[in-house]
Amino acid sequence: MVAVQSWLHSPCPAIVVNAAGVVHSMNDAAKVLLPADIEPRWQHGDSVLISERSYAAHRVDHSSGEVTWWLLDDTDLRLERHRAELLTRMSTVLMTSLNPERCMRVVAELASTHLADDVLVIAPGTTDGHPVTRCVRGEAPTHELRRIDVEEVVGLSEALRGFPPVPSRWIDPAAAPGWLAHGATSIVVTPLPGHGVPAGALILMRRDRHFAEDEEAFARLFASRAGVAMSAAWLFTRQAAITERLTRDLLPPVLRRYDSVDLAGRYRAAQDTEQVGGDFYDVHERENGELFVVLGDVCGKGLDAAVQTGQVRTTVHALLPVVADHDQLLRSLNKAVLTTDRGRFITVVVATVKSCEEGLHVRLTSGGHPPALIVRANGEVRAAKTRGTLVGLLPEIVTTTDEVVLAPGDSCLLHTDGITEAVGGPLGDEEFGEERLLRALEECGGMPAEALVEHVHMLAAQWIGSGTHDDMAVVAITAPRRR
Template sequence: MVTVSSWLRAPCPALVVDAAGAVHGMNDAAKSLVPEQVSPSQWRHGESVHIAERSYTTHRVDNEDDSVTWWLLDETELLLERERAALLSRVSSALMTSLNPERCMTVVAEMAAEHLADEVLVIAPRSGDGHPVTRCRRDEAPTYELRHVDVEAVIGLSEALRGFPPVPSRWIDPAAAPEWLAGDVSSIVVTPLPGHGVPAGALILMRRDAHFTEDEEAFARLFASRAGVAISAASLFTQQAVITERLTNDLLPPTLRRYEHVELAGRYRAAADTERVGGDFYDVHELPDDELFVVLGDVCGKGLDAAAQTGKVRTAVHALLQVVTDHDQMLHALNQALLTTDKSRFITTVVGTVRPVDEGLRVKLTSGGHLPPLIVRANGEVEAARTKGTLVGILPRIMTSTDEVVLAPGDSCLLYTDGITEAHGGPLGDEEFGEERLRRALTACGGMPAEALVEHVHMLAAQWVGQNEHDDMAVLSITAPRRRSS
């Protein structure tokens, strides 16, 4: 039998139960813990029992007189740590599924309301007209809004939004909190949401009928650190996506407007299906006296580097048009600009000036090492413009020649890049589309509106390529509208 000295003064609660299942002895630790109505006869070795809001693991020791000593090992803290570790793991897993800041704030608010507090606010740094705020009460759906927040009205909130350590909850008087924050609450915790070098916001926890312990506040900070990193990552991703979208839109060919005397249409397809931009481009600029200046070109290379160069070329052309519209002067100036800025990338380009005349449209065309534009007559005849020149941006001086054509009503001038003619595909998958095949296809396009013409050419090239790799493709049509009969 267990001796008095071995168990009465032990720190772990212990009970002695006789063969009939009655408790006939407890040590000092058990007397202050175990209620008189306890029934050890229902216990099983190694199971968990809950006594006085704590959890214990039962350990049975059989004695020589058929009695049993039950030792109770407190596992409350261990279970709490396991529960908290599991919560942090769930938080991380849940937040990894989204790179949307609002969604991340919602997940954080929901999980904090379920496990940490009765009511939760997640406040992000000020953006535009206010602070993004997600509020969630336990067992209720979260709400999200952009609102004006007086951060100085809540002790610790201004500091938390700047990333400073939190103040203890005992320093925050719920009665002094603004009405928008707290109603009938008894304790408030304000802790920062640390991000990637920049604070991601603040987490506010509120309880109605209980106060936060120091241990709970410490865990709230740990919870906030996981949440802040995820919210910060989502915010940075969103900012980068917005920047990328704006820059990409600036690099894409423009949306062509309608003109009374000229039909314009263009199509563009980047070499990589995962990228929207590449090395082909076209632009249209308005000149005095109803004239238009058009440019289509192809930068050496493809992908984002080539797209960045197209942006430089388009900007240079726009700037040069303020002082020169003559084709030769324009291409020579552009050649010098490219030689000065980047000798590793040259371009081929064709520029044109379009002027309405009584006969239809008078189009002046000059090539800088580019494929000559094709003239598609209304009756289906196809001819190449008589213009040629040297590459732009590779030699100190370039040679150019200019052609001038008149487009009667229904005629079109088609500008295109070699991504169309050099597209490999066809029945065997390795045949080049070629200029001759393009010309034959255009004989059936006489009199087509500009939109229909570029769509048809774009479709032919796409069908020819199929799933094969291809270069950037750009096509631009200048069409003289058919005159309405009076």
């Protein structure tokens, strides 16, 4: 009798079906939930939708041939499972963009599709205003930079500073400013927490019903994922801007045009995924009208080499006003490199260029660098007679200076060993080499500086193919043809 009474008064709906499949009894909970003439046609484990609630059907067989069907309410479990799956999908979509504006649009679209009728995503403000993205369900999001008074919306100022959200029941839609509410009946304001600092605020609005507590809790979970994504996008953008600014300062300069000297340069870092490396060149104008050209190669590759490259270029720039000749410059540079970084050395070649009646007078000095190549207009090619000690390796260095005169159409080519040591060719294992470069330059007599450096770089690139290579830099100093 106790077992019977327990079955009848159980809060879980139960139906007893005879061997013919006809319902002949049900407990009190089932009588409230189900019509008297119901015919159970579900299978064990099926989900049954009754009065907007979901029930899992569980079958218990009896020796008499009767079957008891227990209906277990799993609505909340299914809802939580659905929300967990939804959060996972949302997180995947959110992390697809590292562009801040695009990320804000994705957040607004997801929120308007799954959480609210009208959504605003507001990023922290600047002196120009707050970035604001708005999305109405079924419409495309809009983005603008807008000046807003965050104190006009209850909880918005706090959310933008990362404080906990204000419950929606505390926010009166009728008191919301015109730029925010469009016939809203319920408003949720929740922070978008980022990586240590707030990423913004999320405002959700509904027009036909209020937010339940569990819906507000789910909105906070979504906001935490969205905040991380937005914060990552802002961080990436800031880092990219910093990197671009620093990289621009480390790259060789764009060479300007001169009336009496034709100059051109080309640079390619060792890794095509990077923009900077250890090769460099610069051109400085001296007070006496001379041009001072320096080309060098810092030991190593990548960012570390690029950092020292920047230091070397700065040092040369600082030394030029106070040194009298190439030898003094290279000795001073040697001491500076030894002082700042004993783990690295550099090779460098310097050239002083000035106009003369014959064309250009060029003085060349090398500090452990491959000799400059003189390319005559008639195709004759020879190496300049410069030798010298590596810079930054020994306390004292020895250098040798050569002087050449470039007639109109003649060129002086400065290059790093990334050109001659480029590995490739038919089998992919042979260096381009100095001899191959000399033969190629025999066909370049009379070329303008721009065409000469482009041709050398093209030859090296073709030789390398898809293989790896060292940093490569080339500068051509050409005496313009007279008209």
